[in-house]
Amino acid sequence: MREVIPQTIISLVGDMISNRETHASLNSLFLYAGAPGEPPEGNKQVKAISWIQRVNQDLTVNPLEVLGKLLEKYMEEILDENKSWEKDRIVENKKIIAAMEKYGLHYLQGGLVVTGAHTPSKSLEDYIKENNLEYFDFEFNRALKNVDTSPREAISAASNMLETICKVYIEVNKLEMPAKQDLRPVWNIVKKDLGFDASKVxxxxxxxxxxxxFSIVEGIGELRTHASSAHGMGKTVYRIEPRHARLAIHxxxxxxxFLLETWKKRKTSF
Structure with a gap:
């Protein structure tokens, strides 16, 4: 289902952009965000709001992708609340974030806006940031970005995220890396080292x-091999839908x- 930008968000973002940009920089911002068409006529506020409304109406673009890129520079700039003008910007940013959350929308680092269907993975993103685990940001964001538009690519990213965590664990703990570095072999080494044995519980x-x-982890790796964009398809055709990709990502x-929390508790390697 194609998500559009709610009118409340359009008004708030339009006001913010028009206050912070010149006509020229506003045009450049919308060009960067992939907004369609030529700049609308009118003052900066009218131009910004009209352009975002056009994004909703143009079926060739993904409105949430455009919104994410429009917000990126503002949401990720470092502001000092001790400076009055920067404090005002912080308040304005928080107001937009709060309004988005009412509609089940969430901003993620890197210019991504996702729907509430993706929020379970948000806690993993927080954990990654808290522990400076920048290794996983790329695959994490790729999985979220492609779940609706390219579910096969999203499944591949979900598997890659697990593979990356396992490989980093093996390297940090100076374990022997397996010859074949697909998910199952690296996962088996990590599982053994962390003592993941359900029979002992x-x-x-x-x-x-x-x-x-543990069965899910192996299933994700096998689904990537058999049905994702990472490998050519064989005789069996997997009809992968966004709901399947979302299941794999979650x-x-x-x-x-669970792996990261167990690693931190038992090895204190972070």
């Missing part, structure tokens, strides 16, 4: 959850977060 309910989680999120 006394609680029966928790044992079932862990068994399922599952990869859960497994990744």
């Amino acid at each position: 006394e609680d029966g309910d928790l044992q079932k959850i862990l068994t399922g989680l 599952s990869a999120h859960t497994a990744s977060l």
Whole structure:
């Protein structure tokens, strides 16, 4: 389903952009964001709001992608709340973020705006940032960005995210890297080193959850091999839909977060 930008967000973003940009820089910003067409007529506020409304109407563009790029420079600039004019900008940014959340929209680093359907993975992004694990940002953002437009690519990114975490773990803990570095081989090494053995868990309910989680990791790797964009398709055609990709991403999120938290607790390697 194609998501459009709510009118409330259009008004807030349009006001902010028109206050912070000149006509020339405003035109450059919309060009960078991929907004369609020539600059609308009118003052800066009218121009900005009209242009964003046009983004919603043009079926050749993804409105949330354009919105993310429009917000990128403002949401990621470093501001000092002790300076009055910068404090005003901080308040304005927070107002836009709060309004977006009411509509189930969330801004992610790198100029990405995603819907509430993606929010379970947000906690993983927070954990990555808290622990300076910049290794995973690329695959994490690629998975979120492609889930609706290219589900096969999103599945590949979800698997790559898990692979990356496992490879970093192996390198940091000076373990022997397997000859084949697909998800299953690197995961097996990490699983063994961290003592991920569901059979040793006394609680029966928790044992079932862990068994399922470990099976999910292997399933994500196999789905990437058989159905993602990373490999050519064989005789069996996998009809991958966004809901399948979303399931893989959310599952990869859960497994990744559990691995990272366990690593931090047992090895204190961060």
